[in-house]
Amino acid sequence: MPEGHSVHRIARQFALHFVGKRITASSPQVRFAAGAAELNGHVMTDAKAVGKQMFLEFDNGLWLRVHLGMYGAWDFAGDFTADAVGAAPTDSRGEDSITSMGAPRVARLRMSEQETAAPGGDVFPPEPIGAVRVRLLTDNTVADLRGPTACEVLTPDQVQAAIAKLGPDPLIDSPKAGEERFVAAVKKTSTPIGLLLMDQSVVSGIGNVYRAELLFRARLDPHRPGRDVPEETVRALWKDWTKLLKIGVQTGRMMTMDGLRGKKYEAALANREDRHWVYHRTGEPCRVCGTPIVMELVAGRKLYYCPKDQT
C-alpha cells in the first residue's frame, strides 16, 4: 500500500543488495512460474522506481515490472547493513530494530506500509511468509514478493512504453522538466485538482495520503478545476511534492507536518495520527483554524480537507 516514497526505498534496497549479483528466481504460483524461469540464473543489472512502479533489469535484457497496488509487499531477509535499512530504526509498535549502525548484521525485514525489521538468527534462506508470487535469491539476500497488482517480465521497449505513460517523478525527471510537464498537464483540463494529483499520468507517486496533505499545505480546494489553479500554486505544488517525497524516502514515513522540532517531531514519526494535517482526521479540528475536517468520497477514494482553510 505504498505511495511513491516506499517504492523508491525498495528500489534502493535492490540496488544495494541485488544489483550485480546472479539471481535465483522462482515462483510457487503457476501464474508467474514462466516469468520467473525467464529471469532465473541471470545477473540483475539495474533497479529503479518510477512513481509507484519498480523496474528490475537482468543481463539477458529483460525487465521485471512490479506494482504493489493496495496490498503488495516485499519481504527482505539475509545480510543487510543497518545503514542500508535507512533512518527508520523502529516500527510502529516501538519494537527494537536495527539500531547498531555500520556493522553488517543479519536482518529480516518487511517493507510495506509500516516497515519493520527484527534481528534474525534464522537459517538462510528463511521460509517465505504467506503466498509468494516471486522469490529473488542471491548468496546472502532474498526478496519475496506477495500480493502485487502487477508482476510481469517485459522487453526494453515495453518498459519504455510503461514509463512513457507516467507523469513526472521528482526523483527521476530533472526539476525544471518535471515541473513544466506537471504545469502543462494541470493547466489544460477542467478536472478537479484533487483528482489530478492522484492521476499517475499527470504526476507520479502521489497517493491518497500525500494528495490530501499537499492540498492542505497549499490551502487549495480539492474541487478547483486544474485550469483555474493559479500557475504559481501549481508550481508550488510540484516543489512541495518534491520536498515531501525526499523526506519520505529518507525517513520511510509520510511526514507532512511542517516545522515540528524535537519531541513533537519524534512523536509524529512514531505515531501516525500525529503526522498529518488532514488525512484520516474526519471531524477532528483543523490544526490551523479548528474547523472540523471534512471527508468526502471522490472516485471511490476518501478525500480529506479543511472546508475553511482550503479555498
Added chain:
DNA sequence: CATCGATGTTGAG
C-alpha cells in the same frame, strides 16, 4: 474469530 477497510489500478457495464 469474523468482518472491515486500506497509502491502488484495471476493466466491465
Added chain:
DNA sequence: TCAACCTCGATGG
C-alpha cells in the same frame, strides 16, 4: 460507477 484483484492489520463480538 463499481466490482475484482489480493493481503493482512485493526476492530468488534
